[in-house]
Amino acid sequence: MEEKLKAEEKKIGMTEAWLRKHRLLYTGATRHPFILSIRDGTVDIAAFKTWLAQDYLFVRAFVPFAASVLIKAYKESDDNTDMEVILGGVAALKDEISWFKNEANKWGISLSNVVPQKPNKNYCGLLDSLTRPEVEYSVAITAFWAIEAVYQESFAHCLGEGSQTPQELKETCERWGNEGFGQYCQSLQNIANLHLQKASDDELKNAEVALLSVLEHEVEFWNMSCASV
Numbered sequence: 001m002e003e004k005l006k007a008e009e010k011k012i013g014m015t016e017a018w019l020r021k022h023r024l025l026y027t028g029a030t031r032h033p034f035i036l037s038i039r040d041g042t043v044d045i046a047a048f049k050t051w052l053a054q055d056y057l058f059v060r061a062f063v064p065f066a067a068s069v070l071i072k073a074y075k076e077s078d079d080n081t082d083m084e085v086i087l088g089g090v091a092a093l094k095d096e097i098s099w100f101k102n103e104a105n106k107w108g109i110s111l112s113n114v115v116p117q118k119p120n121k122n123y124c125g126l127l128d129s130l131t132r133p134e135v136e137y138s139v140a141i142t143a144f145w146a147i148e149a150v151y152q153e154s155f156a157h158c159l160g161e162g163s164q165t166p167q168e169l170k171e172t173c174e175r176w177g178n179e180g181f182g183q184y185c186q187s188l189q190n191i192a193n194l195h196l197q198k199a200s201d202d203e204l205k206n207a208e209v210a211l212l213s214v215l216e217h218e219v220e221f222w223n224m225s226c227a228s229v
C-alpha cells in the first residue's frame with residue numbers, strides 16, 4: 001500500500017503516519033477544552049465529577065477488551081514480549097478500578113447509581129465490537145494503543161510547564177501523565193507498528209478506521225463530561 005511505503009520512506013511507523021494525516025482529530029482528542037480547563041485551573045468540578053463517574057464505567061468495560069487483546073497477542077504474535085507488555089496493562093486495571101472507587105469516595109460520588117450516558121455506551125459498544133475474535137490483532141492493538149495514548153497525551157499536558165492544574169486534580173493527571181505510563185504507551189505503539197508493517201491492505205484499512213473511531217469517541221467522551229454540567 002502506498003501509505004505504508006511513504007511511512008517507511010520517512011522512517012516513521014504507520015501509527016505516526018496516521019496521526020500526522022489525522023492531526024486535527026488527534027489534537028481534538030488530546031487538547032479538548034475539558035483538558036485545557038484542567039490545565040489552566042478553570043475546570044468546572046461538576047464536569048470533573050461527571051467524567052470521573054462515567055470513566056469508572058468505561059474502565060470496567062475496557063477490561064474485557066484488554067483481555068481480548070492479550071489473548072490475540074498470545075495466539076498471533078511470535079514475540080513473547082508483546083504479551084508481557086499487554087499483561088502489565090491488564091494487571092494495572094485492577095489498581096485503576098480501586099483508584100476510581102477511592103477517588104469517587106473522596107468527591108462524594110456514589111458509583112453504584114451511575115448510569116452510562118449515550119457517548120459512553122457508544123464507546124463501550126466500539127470496545128465490544130473490537131473484542132470479537134475475528135478482529136485482527138493488528139487492528140485491536142492499534143485501537144488499544146490509541147485509547148491509552150489519548151489519555152497519556154491529554155493528562156501529561158495538564159502537568160507540563162506553565163500548567164495551573166488545581167492541587168486536588170494533580171493525582172488524577174499523574175495517573176496517566178506519568179513517565180512510566182508514557183513508556184508503556186510507547187511500547188504499545190512499537191508493537192502496533194511492527195504488526196502493521198506485516199499487515200495486509202485490508203487489515204491496514206481496518207486499523208486506520210479503528211484509530212479514527214477511537215479518536216472520535218474520545219472527543220465525544222470529553223464533550224459529554226462538559227455538557228452535563
Ligand SMILES: Cc1ncc(CN)c(N)n1
Nearest residue numbers: 055058059147148151221
Ligand atoms: C474514555 C477513556 N479513554 C481512555 C482511557 C485510558 N484507559 C480511559 N480510562 N477512558
